[in-house]
Amino acid sequence: MTGTGGELGARAARSRALAVLRVRSRALAVxxxxxxxxxxxLTGAATGQFTGQGWDTARWVVGVLAVLVLLAAGGIALVVARARPAASxxxxxxxxxxxxxxxxxRDLADRLDVPAPSAIALTPDCDSWLEDRTHPAHAPPVTRAHDEPVVPGARPERRPAVPAPVLVIGSPFLWWMRVAELRAVLAPVVxxxxxxxxxxxxxAxxxxxxxxxxxxxADAPGRGPLTRGVYAALGRVAxxxxxxxxxxxxxxxxxxxxxAAERAQAVDYGPRIAAQEQVGLAYAGWDRLLxxxxxxxxxxxxWPSRLDVGVAAALTELSRRDRLADGFAARLGERPACxxxxxxxxxxxxxxxxxxxxFHGGPAESGPSWAPVDWQAYPEEVVDRTWRAEAxxxxxxxxxxxxxxxxxxATPDPGGPTLARVLDHLTEPVAGTAPTVPAPTAPLDNENGEVGEDDEASASTPDGADADPDPATERSALLAAGLSAALAREEREESAVPQGARAQGPDSALWEDGDLPLFPLQPPRTGRELLAAHITAMICCAAVDTAGAAPGLDWLDGPTxxxxxxxxxDLTxxxxxxIEEGDxxxxxxxxxxxxxxxxxxxRLV
Incomplete structure (x- = not known):
């Protein structure tokens, strides 16, 4: 250990580990x-000390209780030992x-005089850590040769679990940081x-x-009443x-x-202070890009197939725009960690x-409705299609x-959808004049003109108790409610379509993917936000078709x-x-x- 603080930290960690193990020992004693x-x-009965009807009854009661407790303890211990711990x-x-x-x-581990991590993995996050995957369930399955017979009903063989922790590195670090910066950041982790x-x-x-x-x-659903009661007791004990x-x-x-921090002070301590600035910058750029x-x-x-390249481009653009980040651009000439x-x-x-x-819950593999897109094709494949779909x-x-x-x-039929139709509908009539726009009706849920039960609440006027609190005219509020209902209906239809079998990636068997997305990026948009986005999309379509404009990509602001x-x-x-004033x-x-x-x-979709 390099210092007194590190020695004290190691001793404190070991003493707390022993305290955790004492909890386990007490549970075993109970x-x-x-x-x-x-x-x-039984010993008293064999020696003639505990004789009589009362002692016989006590032996039977305590014996049955001991068997039940041992069976319960054995079952709990078996579940604790075999349950698969969570993995990132x-x-x-x-x-x-x-x-x-x-x-x-490995060079870092040698300089720090610690064991090297057993493997390296990347995660879409701006953080790095060690993850213990010594549990047998975390061992990768053994790949068989094509001519090797497979026994029906047999469990898949697995390689022995890794003996040391796995080093998990945030993927944005590799594309934004330089090699020296990455080494300095990883030193405390290793x-x-x-x-x-x-x-x-x-x-422990x-x-x-x-x-x-x-x-x-114990909390897993889909069990019968008896089994659910047994697992509920298991959950309470755990x-x-x-x-x-x-x-x-x-x-x-x-x-x-x-x-670990005390030990790492002897390795790249000075560069680590400067590299920590890049950690915060990478986090901001990654969040903005997503x-x-x-x-x-x-x-x-x-799905963009080069997100890490994109975060490097976004941070480079930030360095170009922000005078406070000018110093970060000078380091781009060094060797990148990727x-x-x-x-x-x-x-x-x-x-x-x-x-x-x-972050979105997409399928595990590409398909006709889930295809990769590179950054060169992003304006046409994503930006233009998004505008026209929303229009x-x-x-x-x-x-x-x-x-x-x-x-x-003079032109009752302009020959297609126009931006003027949207502007005329949302324009508030001048006071003292009769409105020229037909009175709006409730949005229709289907081709037969029926309003769905799920959409009645969202299509209500702003006077209702559950109306959108955002300021808007009556026409805007009704149009926003119709858009919210239409979007919700499309999402229900998409979720009702069964997806094919999900492919298993190298590490996908280590974590449950039944509740994707695990980390939703944004809360549901309000009606006013939806209406503003759709009107902006219609304006952009009109600009592309009538003024020679083009869709573009801004690394920090997205579609432009x-x-x-x-x-x-800025059109907002x-x-x-x-929307708010009808002006x-x-x-x-x-x-x-x-x-x-x-x-x-x-032209629409």
Missing amino acids: ALLPAAAEVIL PTVAVSERSAPDLYRMV AGTGPSAQPDIAA RRFVRGLDAAVAV RLLLRGCREHAALMERGVATA TKVALPAWRMGR DLLEEPGVVDEAVSLLTARL ARLHRVLDSLGVSPSLDP LLLDGERAA PKVLSL PVPLRAWLAESGIRPEKPV
Whole structure:
């Protein structure tokens, strides 16, 4: 150990690990107590000390109780030992695909005088940690040769579990950080393998993970009444033991972290301080990329196959725009950490697909309705298709409301959907004049003109108790309710379509994927947000078809409209003025200035 703080941290961690193990020992003692009492009673009967009808009854009662308690304790111990602990969703990186990365990690372990991690895996997160996968259920299955016979009904063989923790690295770090920065950031993490190898700490961790897995097994649905009662008792016992060792386990992990941090101070301490700035920057860029760029693609059935390349581009763009980040751009000339991979594109694609599954709930493999898209094709494949799909939905809702295609008597049929139809419908009539737009009706749920029960509440007027609190005119509120109902109906139809068998990736068997997405990116959008997005999409379609504009991609803001090669001005205030006040003047002035003709029909999906 390099310092007194590290020695104290290691000692504190071991003492807390022993406290956790004492909880296990007490539980075992309680389970053996009836059996010990029965042994005493039987010994007394054999020696003639405990004789008589009362002692015979006591022996029978205590004996039956001892058997029941031992059976229950054995069952609980079996479940705790065999339950599969939770594992993080990761993409495994073999040594063959990243020899330089493994060499760097082993060199770190040698300099820190700790055991090297057994394997390396990547996760779509801006963090790094050690993960214990010593449980037999975490061992990868053995691959058989094509000519090797398979025994029907036999369980798949598994390789022996890995003896040391797995190093999990956040994939954005590899593409944004330089090699020296990544080594400095990973030093405290790799140093944690030293305390992890201590037998008492390892045993305490296995016990806590087993209890946590037993609670998950007890809470699993789909059991009969009798079995559910048995597992409910199991869950109560496991939770009781977890409460007894929770504080000790937390302090044990704190001591392990302290010891690892103290040990890592001897390796790249100076560069680590500078590299920590890149950790926060990478987190901000990753979050921005997922919410602004990846999410629109996922909603269109496309998944960007180079997300890590995208986060590097987004952070480079941030460095170019932000004067405070100018110093970060100078480091881009150094060797990036992704060069430690033999095929970074293949790894990036696997991580990108896993990201889509975790944050959006997409399928495990590509298909006709779930295809990869590269960044060059993103504007056409995602941005343009998103605009036209939302514009088509907007006009379908207008049709269900009975809105006329045109207010101009000279051109009652403009030959297609127009932006002018939307503007005229949402424009509030001037005081003292009769409205020229037909009175809106409730949005229709199907072709027969019936309103669905699920959509009646969402199609109510703003005067209702559950109406959208966002400010809007009556026409805007009704149109927003129709869009919300239409979008909810489409999502129900998509969820009702059965998906094919899910493919199993290298690490997908280690975690449950029944409740995807595990980490939803955004809460459901309000009616006003949906209406603003659909009107903006209609404006962009009109700009592309009538003014020669083009869809574009901004790494920090997502889909954008390009007019004469430049980003269009922010449309949000002008669109909100139309929605909230029924005032189209600011928006019409911008359309005229940009050369966009709202009366011309546009092409939809």
